[in-house]
Amino acid sequence: MTSIIPKIEAIVGREHVTTAEEDLLCYAYDATNRHCRPDAVAFPANADQVSDIMKLANEYRFFVVPRGAGTGMTGGALAVQGGLVLVTTRFSRILAIDTDNLVAEAEPGVVTGHFQEAVEEKGLFYPPDPSSALFSTLGGNVAECAGGPRALKYGVTRDYVLGLEVVLPTGEIIKTGVRTAKGVVGYDLTRLMVGSEGTLGIITKIVLRLLPLPETVRTVSAVFSRIHDAASTVSEVVRSGIVPRTVEYMDQSAIRCVEDHLNIGLPIDAGAMLLIDIDGSPSAVEATLERLVPICEKGGAHEIKVAGSDEEAKELWKARQAISPALFRLGPDKINQDIVVPRSRIPDMVEWIDDLRRRSGLTIVTFGHAGDGNIHFNIILDKRDEETLAKAESAVQDLFQKTVALGGTISGEHGVGVSKAPYIGMEIGVAELALMKRLKAMFDPNGVLNPGKIF
Amino acid sequence: MTSIIPKIEAIVGREHVTTAEEDLLCYAYDATNRHCRPDAVAFPANADQVSDIMKLANEYRFFVVPRGAGTGMTGGALAVQGGLVLVTTRFSRILAIDTDNLVAEAEPGVVTGHFQEAVEEKGLFYPPDPSSALFSTLGGNVAECAGGPRALKYGVTRDYVLGLEVVLPTGEIIKTGVRTAKGVVGYDLTRLMVGSEGTLGIITKIVLRLLPLPETVRTVSAVFSRIHDAASTVSEVVRSGIVPRTVEYMDQSAIRCVEDHLNIGLPIDAGAMLLIDIDGSPSAVEATLERLVPICEKGGAHEIKVAGSDEEAKELWKARQAISPALFRLGPDKINQDIVVPRSRIPDMVEWIDDLRRRSGLTIVTFGHAGDGNIHFNIILDKRDEETLAKAESAVQDLFQKTVALGGTISGEHGVGVSKAPYIGMEIGVAELALMKRLKAMFDPNGVLNPGKIF
Numbered sequence: 001m002t003s004i005i006p007k008i009e010a011i012v013g014r015e016h017v018t019t020a021e022e023d024l025l026c027y028a029y030d031a032t033n034r035h036c037r038p039d040a041v042a043f044p045a046n047a048d049q050v051s052d053i054m055k056l057a058n059e060y061r062f063f064v065v066p067r068g069a070g071t072g073m074t075g076g077a078l079a080v081q082g083g084l085v086l087v088t089t090r091f092s093r094i095l096a097i098d099t100d101n102l103v104a105e106a107e108p109g110v111v112t113g114h115f116q117e118a119v120e121e122k123g124l125f126y127p128p129d130p131s132s133a134l135f136s137t138l139g140g141n142v143a144e145c146a147g148g149p150r151a152l153k154y155g156v157t158r159d160y161v162l163g164l165e166v167v168l169p170t171g172e173i174i175k176t177g178v179r180t181a182k183g184v185v186g187y188d189l190t191r192l193m194v195g196s197e198g199t200l201g202i203i204t205k206i207v208l209r210l211l212p213l214p215e216t217v218r219t220v221s222a223v224f225s226r227i228h229d230a231a232s233t234v235s236e237v238v239r240s241g242i243v244p245r246t247v248e249y250m251d252q253s254a255i256r257c258v259e260d261h262l263n264i265g266l267p268i269d270a271g272a273m274l275l276i277d278i279d280g281s282p283s284a285v286e287a288t289l290e291r292l293v294p295i296c297e298k299g300g301a302h303e304i305k306v307a308g309s310d311e312e313a314k315e316l317w318k319a320r321q322a323i324s325p326a327l328f329r330l331g332p333d334k335i336n337q338d339i340v341v342p343r344s345r346i347p348d349m350v351e352w353i354d355d356l357r358r359r360s361g362l363t364i365v366t367f368g369h370a371g372d373g374n375i376h377f378n379i380i381l382d383k384r385d386e387e388t389l390a391k392a393e394s395a396v397q398d399l400f401q402k403t404v405a406l407g408g409t410i411s412g413e414h415g416v417g418v419s420k421a422p423y424i425g426m427e428i429g430v431a432e433l434a435l436m437k438r439l440k441a442m443f444d445p446n447g448v449l450n451p452g453k454i455f
Numbered sequence: 456m457t458s459i460i461p462k463i464e465a466i467v468g469r470e471h472v473t474t475a476e477e478d479l480l481c482y483a484y485d486a487t488n489r490h491c492r493p494d495a496v497a498f499p500a501n502a503d504q505v506s507d508i509m510k511l512a513n514e515y516r517f518f519v520v521p522r523g524a525g526t527g528m529t530g531g532a533l534a535v536q537g538g539l540v541l542v543t544t545r546f547s548r549i550l551a552i553d554t555d556n557l558v559a560e561a562e563p564g565v566v567t568g569h570f571q572e573a574v575e576e577k578g579l580f581y582p583p584d585p586s587s588a589l590f591s592t593l594g595g596n597v598a599e600c601a602g603g604p605r606a607l608k609y610g611v612t613r614d615y616v617l618g619l620e621v622v623l624p625t626g627e628i629i630k631t632g633v634r635t636a637k638g639v640v641g642y643d644l645t646r647l648m649v650g651s652e653g654t655l656g657i658i659t660k661i662v663l664r665l666l667p668l669p670e671t672v673r674t675v676s677a678v679f680s681r682i683h684d685a686a687s688t689v690s691e692v693v694r695s696g697i698v699p700r701t702v703e704y705m706d707q708s709a710i711r712c713v714e715d716h717l718n719i720g721l722p723i724d725a726g727a728m729l730l731i732d733i734d735g736s737p738s739a740v741e742a743t744l745e746r747l748v749p750i751c752e753k754g755g756a757h758e759i760k761v762a763g764s765d766e767e768a769k770e771l772w773k774a775r776q777a778i779s780p781a782l783f784r785l786g787p788d789k790i791n792q793d794i795v796v797p798r799s800r801i802p803d804m805v806e807w808i809d810d811l812r813r814r815s816g817l818t819i820v821t822f823g824h825a826g827d828g829n830i831h832f833n834i835i836l837d838k839r840d841e842e843t844l845a846k847a848e849s850a851v852q853d854l855f856q857k858t859v860a861l862g863g864t865i866s867g868e869h870g871v872g873v874s875k876a877p878y879i880g881m882e883i884g885v886a887e888l889a890l891m892k893r894l895k896a897m898f899d900p901n902g903v904l905n906p907g908k909i910f
Binding site for chain 1: 690866
């Protein structure tokens, strides 16, 4: 690698490449808490530079790993086999927000939350809202096909990507998709790139579809004695034709953990809490609330709060947003999974997890996007305790087996990366995996882009 | 081929293969009015039979062309190089409509309109509504990524396909995607198949996402003296945050043509008519109408009708639905294109088309999905008149050039097939086309599936 650094410097400029140990350390981590030291880190400024780097990588056979903000949950941005980490920090411009056509164009290094604010200032709306939105980048979101609570009503990142500029692993710069509402010319390279976890190309520009900003959002919280009642209520809400913007839930352990952390008077004896957002025009939202509250009551909720103001809504959401940081009160390490089951199977899954908790003695906290059947399953532990770690790993294996048996998927939002690579065969068949590997080999014949991921 | 027929008969049963001249003639056509006689037609009943046929095709190197109802507009179902037409008529079962999870599973030969009725009976909604829905099949819709008027609010077929069962050109049967609201495990083979126009695989099962059926739909028609005012009003409606279910428009020639045909008192001196559907809860729809009507008035509409009942709405839609058949009053042949421009560029496009009409003397009728910027551009002619035909072909070339220059796409709904294959290079670049061809070669190394399409 040492002999190649000057060539990379010649492409991006000397000040935009580093091999300093402290820098390599910073770019060795992501949200998985794994540690993979790269050989160098580069900060290109445009697609041509990325293209030149990829050509160099193919000539000298070194690995390139694209990286946004490093908030990924499955190791997509980790240089697991060393090589050059290519950071998109300098791709930080919002290039256009077209209010007439509800389309925006942005570079991949734009932070998702900044982008959301920018379009909301113009009365528009970019729905995908991964919990990392304050830090994560659009490029990373597209590469992982990020989701978030609002996916229930609005879908995931995939549903908002109209087109891309991508540098292929072999260095060609391609444009995919359209800038219009519709477009069906040629194969859908756009959606093939979305969710390919940085293994088929490096995104250098993104064309996104926007929506008008909903006029109103109202928040409802509902407390249930039994988590099964909460789960059944979610099904009942959807069956009634109501499409909430979000339906989030917290189980008892999540409620208790947050209450210990924040002391805001959460109902620690409750089995579960639902947090439901309804958006739309004020009259429509009002009419929906009038139908929603009785459904929650009938479903067994014993405490229902309808936020009267934005401040009250924020207060209700505070608990949900505090979960991830609060979890670390229970132990230094966290194994988290983002399984999805068909919505109607949530009660089965919840019962099975309760049983797993009893059987294993593990500290398990669940919360998530109940409306989507997307359950964030967390085991809190100290990884130095080998016995518990082994138990946890076996529990994850069991969890995935149960998930697939219920007709679900082992990842709704986080992707496969390195964390779930050992399990992919539980969901994806032999012929399908072979096809995906052929696709990877076709795009990246020398295997230089983001190796060691997915398969 | 003669020697191969018995082998195909052995796979699907003798009564499900035909080489009778009258059958070959029936399966030689689609909605493009081209004529490509296949060598044989087979009606397999399941994925295993399709798989066996594809293996045979690779062994004996004959072409296989999948076909739904043959309503495609660009020749996707035509055996342009002969071979076996594989019809999906026997894949006609709706396998499941899961009202709890808003998911359905169906075979590709199910007629889209039947499917819509079946889910609506259960209070659910399958939004994609190509004009061919009464005849076309789900399989064809998925293969072409069909759109329709409701795409403005609800998106296109792509947005409803969760998963597929597909027989690859080499005969492997694969399952793609998920049966859940979210899923990001592995490459997105599902969306790669959607819109691939029957060239990457034969769809044998489809998992579709459903929505709750909107409670109410209200229809508004607005008549404008100048088509530019109509186009600007569409932009204004969207800019105001209203998301109609559909915004359809007809230009003066379309209005006159339909009036000649139906005699229903359409405003033949008007420059354009808009037909706007709003759906949702009754209160929300009412509130939206109260905002919509003034926007139309301010935009220059001099006659606005709000349908008070379903019958009145049907009456208003009658004109729009009669366009396609009515066009044949103007001439025996039709060259139709489904270009899309950014919504705000519709006035530019309309002006350019007016000019083209004057310059060329051609009979040009436009109508379409104004909300999406999706314009159905029709030249009515007698193809035996070679001079007019040449003029029409040159006009199409100019139209595509203008479309791409305005940031648009040469096909919003119909795909490329054979009709647009000569023009694909106007929109898709050299590197992108090369990549698509490598994809096709990877999926179909012997080039046996639906040859001569797209590229």
